[in-house]
Amino acid sequence: MVDDADAVPTELQSELAEILGPEGLITERSQRRTYESDGLTAYRAVPALVALPVSTEQVSGVMRACARHGVPLVPRGAGTGLSGGALPHPDGVLIVLSRMRRIVDVDVLNQRITVEPGVTNAAVSRAVAPHQLYYAPDPSSQIVCSIGGNVAENSGGAHCLKYGFTTHHVLGCELVLPDGQVVQVGAATLDPPGYDLRGVLVGSEGTLGVVTQVTLRLLRRPESVRTLVADFTDPASAGTAVSAIVAAGVVPAAVEMMDNLAIQACESDAAAGFDVNAGAALIVELDGPEAECDASFAEVVALCQESGATAIRIADQPDERARVWQGRKAAFAAMGRLAPDYLVQDGVIPRTRLGECLARIAELAADAELRVANVFHAGDGNLHPLVLFDSSRPGETERAEALSTAIAELCVSFGGSLSGEHGIGADKACSMPKMFGAEDLAIMDRVRAAFDPDGRCNPDKVLPTPRLCGERPGRYRPHPLETAGVIERW
Ligand SMILES: Cc1cc2nc3c(=O)[nH]c(=O)nc-3n(C[C@H](O)[C@H](O)[C@H](O)COP(=O)(O)OP(=O)(O)OC[C@H]3O[C@@H](n4cnc5c(N)ncnc54)[C@H](O)[C@@H]3O)c2cc1C
Numbered sequence: 386m387v388d389d390a391d392a393v394p395t396e397l398q399s400e401l402a403e404i405l406g407p408e409g410l411i412t413e414r415s416q417r418r419t420y421e422s423d424g425l426t427a428y429r430a431v432p433a434l435v436a437l438p439v440s441t442e443q444v445s446g447v448m449r450a451c452a453r454h455g456v457p458l459v460p461r462g463a464g465t466g467l468s469g470g471a472l473p474h475p476d477g478v479l480i481v482l483s484r485m486r487r488i489v490d491v492d493v494l495n496q497r498i499t500v501e502p503g504v505t506n507a508a509v510s511r512a513v514a515p516h517q518l519y520y521a522p523d524p525s526s527q528i529v530c531s532i533g534g535n536v537a538e539n540s541g542g543a544h545c546l547k548y549g550f551t552t553h554h555v556l557g558c559e560l561v562l563p564d565g566q567v568v569q570v571g572a573a574t575l576d577p578p579g580y581d582l583r584g585v586l587v588g589s590e591g592t593l594g595v596v597t598q599v600t601l602r603l604l605r606r607p608e609s610v611r612t613l614v615a616d617f618t619d620p621a622s623a624g625t626a627v628s629a630i631v632a633a634g635v636v637p638a639a640v641e642m643m644d645n646l647a648i649q650a651c652e653s654d655a656a657a658g659f660d661v662n663a664g665a666a667l668i669v670e671l672d673g674p675e676a677e678c679d680a681s682f683a684e685v686v687a688l689c690q691e692s693g694a695t696a697i698r699i700a701d702q703p704d705e706r707a708r709v710w711q712g713r714k715a716a717f718a719a720m721g722r723l724a725p726d727y728l729v730q731d732g733v734i735p736r737t738r739l740g741e742c743l744a745r746i747a748e749l750a751a752d753a754e755l756r757v758a759n760v761f762h763a764g765d766g767n768l769h770p771l772v773l774f775d776s777s778r779p780g781e782t783e784r785a786e787a788l789s790t791a792i793a794e795l796c797v798s799f800g801g802s803l804s805g806e807h808g809i810g811a812d813k814a815c816s817m818p819k820m821f822g823a824e825d826l827a828i829m830d831r832v833r834a835a836f837d838p839d840g841r842c843n844p845d846k847v848l849p850t851p852r853l854c855g856e857r858p859g860r861y862r863p864h865p866l867e868t869a870g871v872i873e874r875w
C-alpha cells in the first residue's frame with residue numbers, strides 16, 4: 386500500500402522530527418487516522434503528517450519548514466468544529482495545538498488573561514473563578530473546545546446575546562504567519578492604532594496563520610442570576626415572546642429556544658425537567674444587579690404569559706439552573722436518541738421572522754421526508770436546525786446533506802447569514818456566492834493572500850474555488866441519453 390506520508394518530501398519529515406522531537410510528530414498511519422475529521426464527520430481525509438508542537442518556536446519552525454517545501458498546513462485545536470474547518474489536507478501537515486495549554490498570565494486588576502491556544506474555554510473561567518471573574522463566551526462545547534478554535538471560529542454561545550461573541554473578548558493574539566514569522570495582532574490596551582487586524586484574524590478559520598497566544602478580556606461575576614423555562618404550544622408563539630422581550634428593552638443574558646423534537650431529545654438525555662408535551666420551550670436568563678434583575682424578571686414573566694406561555698417554571702436554585710443548562714447544552718449529543726445520524730446546521734435570520742422561517746424549514750423537511758429538530762439562540766436569531774437521518778438507508782445521507790444546505794441558503798434568502806458561529810469551513814464554502822458578490826469574495830481573497838500569498842494555510846476552506854465547487858466543467862462524461870444512443874455529440 387502507498388503510504389500517504391509519502392505525499393510530503395522525506396526531508397520535510399526529517400526536519401519536523403528534529404524540530405518537534407519524537408513526542409511531537411506522528412507519522413504512523415493508524416495514529417494519523419485519529420485526526421481524519423472534526424465534528425463534521427461526513428468529511429474525512431488522513432493528514433500526511435501530524436505535528437504536536439509545545440511552543441511558539443516549534444510552531445514557527447514547522448511553518449518555516451512547510452513554506453520551504455511548499456507543503457499545505459491545517460491548524461487544529463480540539464477538533465469539535467462543525468463545519469469541517471480542521472479537516473486535514475491529505476498532502477499536508479496538521480498542526481495540533483492541544484499540547485499548548487499553559488495559562489501564561491492572569492492580570493486580575495486589569496481583568497485580562499493570556500493563554501496558549503490549546504487551553505479549553507471552560508478552563509479559562511475555572512482559572513479566574515477565585516477572583517470572582519469569568520470569560521463570557523460559552524459555546525456548548527466549552528468543556529472540550531480550545532480558545533484557539535474559538536478565536537478562529539469567532540465562537541458564540543447562549544450568553545453571547547448580552548455579552549457578545551469571541552471577537553468582543555479578544556484583546557490581542559500572537560500569530561505565526563504561514564512563512565513562520567511571529568507577529569502580534571491587537572494589543573492588551575483598548576483601540577490600538579492602525580488597521581484592526583485583530584478583527585480580521587478573529588473568525589478567519591485558520592486561513593491566516595496559527596494563533597499561539599491569546600489575551601482575553603474577563604468580566605466580573607454578576608451579583609444576581611434569574612432563570613426561567615416557559616412552555617408554549619408552538620415555536621411561533623415562543624418567537625412572539627422573544628420579540629416582545631426585546632421590544633420591551635429588556636436585555637436578557639440568554640434566550641434559547643427548543644422545539645418539541647429537541648425538548649424530547651434533551652429531556653431523555655439529561656432529565657432537566659422539560660415538558661416533553663410542550664410545542665416549544667424558551668429558556669430566559671437575566672443577570673446583573675439584584676434590584677434590576679428582579680424588576681426585569683417580573684416583566685419577562687408577564688410578557689411570556691401575554692404571548693401565550695402555557696407554563697412557566699422558575700429555576701431559582703443554582704443546582705436546578707445548572708440542570709436546565711446541562712439539558713440545553715447536551716442538545717446536539719442528545720440527538721443520538723432520536724436518530725442514528727444528524728447534521729447540525731447553523732444559520733442566522735432576523736429574529737422577527739423566526740416563526741415564518743421555522744414553518745418553511747418544516748416544509749423543506751417534509752419534502753425531503755426527513756425530520757428536523759430545532760434548538761437555537763433565539764435572542765440572536767441564530768438557528769441550529771438538526772437534520773435527522775439514518776446513513777444505513779440508501780440515499781438518506783445525500784437527502785440530509787441537500788436539506789441542510791437548502792436550510793442554510795434559506796437563511797440567506799430571509800435576509801440572514803450562512804453561519805452564526807460554527808463557521809463556513811469545508812462545508813459551506815460553495816454556498817458563499819449565495820451571500821456575497823464576486824467583488825466581495827475577491828476582496829476577502831486579497832486579504833487572505835496578504836497573510837498567506839501561497840495559499841497553503843487551511844486551503845479549500847471558507848472561500849469557494851472552481852476546483853472545490855465545480856464552477857468549471859470537469860472531465861467529460863457522456864450524457865445518459867448519449868450513452869443510450871438517443872442523442873449524439875458532433
Ligand atoms: C456538541 C457541540 C456543541 C457546540 N456548541 C457550540 C456553540 O454553542 N457555539 C459555537 O460557536 N460553537 C459550538 N460548537 C462548535 C465548536 O465547538 C466551536 O467551533 C469551537 O470553537 C471549535 O474549537 P476547537 O478547539 O474544537 O477547534 P477545531 O475544531 O480544532 O478547529 C476549528 C477551526 O479553528 C482553526 N483553528 C484551531 N486552532 C487554531 C489556532 N490555534 N490557530 C488558528 N486556527 C486554529 C481550525 O483550522 C479550524 O478551522 C459545538 C460543537 C459541538 C461538537
